[in-house]
Amino acid sequence: MNDKGLLLVVSGPSGCGKDTIISKVLDRIGDEGFLSVSMTTRPMRGDEQNGVHYYFVTEDEFRRNVEADRMLEYAQYGKNYYGTPVGPIETLLQQGKTVILNIEVTGGKNVRRLMPEAVEVFLAPPSLQVLEQRLKGRGTETDEAVAHRLSIAKEELMHACDYDYIVINDVLEDAVEDLLAIIRASKLIKDRTIHKICEVINYAES
């Protein structure tokens, strides 16, 4: 029997290093780990693949997921919808996989409601000054846009207390090790492992 998998939610302000850290964590855990794939109604582009870059669906199918309360989060940008469907995550969890969900801070609440067994990590910058430098370092945004992101980041930091773990991304490699430790430890929590004790005892009696 496979152990049930682990859903790891990673949130944090824009510029805190989420994407880089998640990518390095996935490299380290190999076949065991999957990044949750979003669903969208926008058309497939270039060499995009269904189920890899997105699940490409019709607006009807997207709506059916929303109406059935099977979306962890969703939003509309322009005339297209984007969201995170529960179904594919459940399938991977049943296979014992570790699924990482990179989600907006505001989306965390709905994950807790629909998938309370998820382990939620809030990723934070060591300071707002460092966050500002990182955002400016991208060189892709105006000063006004950076200031706007910083004010959103400050709001988002207030939600850190809703998460199970808080990781400060000061040194990138440390933050990666932190996430790996959280994944490993989460799989050892009593509720997930007590069945192994039953096996130890029962096997002896059979």
Added chain:
Amino acid sequence: MNDKGLLLVVSGPSGCGKDTIISKVLDRIGDEGFLSVSMTTRPMRGDEQNGVHYYFVTEDEFRRNVEADRMLEYAQYGKNYYGTPVGPIETLLQQGKTVILNIEVTGGKNVRRLMPEAVEVFLAPPSLQVLEQRLKGRGTETDEAVAHRLSIAKEELMHACDYDYIVINDVLEDAVEDLLAIIRASKLIKDRTIHKICEVINYAES
């Protein structure tokens, strides 16, 4: 300001590999980690050092600790008392250290009462057959003594559900990594790290 330290309780049946695993974990975490030192009323022997091998105290002092509810566990062997005093553990925790407490399964309950913030790990063998082989492999005990230890082990396994984490010691190095991950992750739990978020926010406002 130091972060508050971590008290890691490790219990499990005799022969499950507790001592070896704890010793390897302490090697890996270096200056950060300490093994809890017991208190005893027996006389100091040979090159034993007070505070290293035991805290050597008078029976009066031992009793004062018991009466003040400052002992996590204690027992009498022959005419001598042995126990685990709370005081030295609290001092190390205030210094931000990780204190590992190697304790009998029956002692865990009292630790939970006196130090509810402790993280408790139950260490189990992969099977009772393996445990039997390990106990016999020591070559120090009669078949009768081994059978007695096995029946105690079976009782003790029933208490695994009272612990926060369960680690199966199948491959020694994996169990060591498991404990290290539990220590690292436990320090990242929201309640222990939320003050860092306050620092990130407040520093920006000062």
